[in-house]
Amino acid sequence: MINSFPQVVTIAGSDCDGSAGAQADLKTFQEQQVYGMSILTAAVAGNSYGIFDSVTMTPEFITAQFKTLADDFSIQAFKTGMLSDQATIECVATNIRKYQWSNFVLDPVIITKHQALLLEEAAYQSLIKELVPLATLITPNFYEAQKLTGLHLADKAEIQLAAQKLQQLGAKNVLIKGKHDDNRQEIVEDYVLLADGQEMWLAGNFVATDHTNGTGDTLSACITAQLALGHNMRTSIQIAKLYTQQAIQHQIAVGHQFGPINHGEAPK
Template identity: 60%
Template sequence: MINDYPQVVTIAGSDSDGSAGMQADLLTFFEKKVYGATIITACVAGNSYGIHAFANMTPEFINQEFKDLADDFKIRAAKTGMLADSTIINLVADNYEKYDFGPLILDPVIITKHGDLLLEQEAYDTLVSRLIPLADVITPNFFEAEKLSGIDGNEPDFQVKAAQKLQAMGAKNVMVKGRHDSHEQETVTDYVLLEDGSSFEITGPYFSTTHKNGTGDTLSAAITAEIGLGKSVEEAIRSAKKYVDACIQNEIEVGHKFGPINHWAK
C-alpha cells in the first residue's frame, strides 16, 4: 500500500563536501534502509579544510517544504541538524506543531565537539524555548550539555545531572555524549536517561583520527531511522551508537584535513 515503506526526514543544512549535515543524514538513512526525505534550511560551501560560505533558505521555501511532504508522505520520525537563526528555529517549531512527522530527534547543534559556539544568543534561546519541549530524544555533546544545563562538566556525575536538567526542560529522552577531545583517553562513555526514569551508559573505544566529520549528525540520523523502523528509543540509541563506532573505526581517506566517517562500515 502507499506509504507503507518507512519514511523519515532530516531538517537540516546541506554540506557541500558531503561529510556532515543533510548528506550524512541521507547516507545513514540509506544504510538503515529507510526512505529519507529532506527539509533544507541552509546551504554550506566548504571542504575538509573548513566552511567558506553560507546561505539560509527563505521562510517561504522552508514552509513549502514542510507542506509538500505533509501532503504526500507518511513521515514516521524526524531529526533536526544545524538551524542557523531564531527565525528558522521558530519556523521549524511552528511547522512541527502543525504537521504530524512522528517523534522528533533533536541534535542541538550549538557548540562543536571542540567547544566552539555556533549559535548567537537569540537563536540559542529560541532553540531552548521552542524545540527542546518538542524533543522525543535530544543528543547533546559534552559541551552542549554544559551550556544547556548550566552545570560545570567537571562536577561529579555531570552527565546524570545534565540529563535530568534537560528532561526537566521538556525533552523526553536524553543522550548526553561523553567528552572525546583528548588523544590520551582510551574510552568514551555516553549516558542515556529515558522518559520512564530508567537510565544506562554506553562505553566504547576512543578513536584518535581526524576523520570524524558528521559523527553527531550520523548518530541522530541513525536513531531517527531506527525509531522510524519501529524500534524503542533504547534499542534505537544502542544500535545507532554501534553503527557510529563502526563508521569511525573503519576509516576512508577522503579530503586532505578533517575528513568524513565511513557510512558503509558494518
C-alpha cells in the same frame, strides 16, 4: 501498499562536501534501510579544511518544503540538525507543531566538538523555548550539554544531573555524548536518561583520528531511522552507538584534513 515503506526526514543544512549535515543523514538513512527526505535550512560551502560560505533558506521556503512532504508522504520519524538563526528555529518549530510528525530527534547544533559557538543568543533562547519541549530525544554533545544546563559536567553525577535538567526543559529522552577530544583517553562514554527514568552508560573505544566529520549527525540520524523501523528508544540508541562507532573505526581516505566517517563500512 502506498507509503508502507518507513520514511524519515532530516531538517538540516546541506554540506557540499558530503561529510555532515543532510548528506550524512541521508547516507545513514539509506544504510539503515529507511527512505530519507530532507528539508534544507541552509547550504554550506565547505570541505575538509573548513567552512567558507553559507546561505540560509527563507522561512517561506522551509515552510514550503514541510508542506510538500506532508502532502504526499507518511513520516514515521524526523530529526533536526543545523538551524542557523532565530527565524529558522521559530519557523521549524511552527511547522513541527502544525504537522505533528512523531519521533522527533533534536540534535541541538549549538557548539562544535572544537568548542566553536554556532548560534547567537537569541537563536539559542528560541531553541530552548521552542524546540526542546517538542523533542522525543535530545542529543547534545559534551559542550552543548554544558551550555544548555550551566553545569561543568566534571563527573558522572553531574552528567546525570544535566540529563535531568534537560528533561525539566521538556525533552522526553536525553542522550549526552561523551567528551572525546583528549588523545590520551581510551574510552568514550555516552549517558542516556529515558523518559521512564531508566538510565544507561554506553562505552566505546576512543579512536584517534581527524576523520570524524558528521559523527553527531550520523548518530542522531541512525536513531531516527531505528525509531521509524519500530524499535524502542533504548534499542534505537544502542544500534546507533554501534553503527557510529564502526563508521569511525573503518576510516575512509577522503579529504586532506578533517575528513568524513565511513557510512558504508559500518554494520547495519
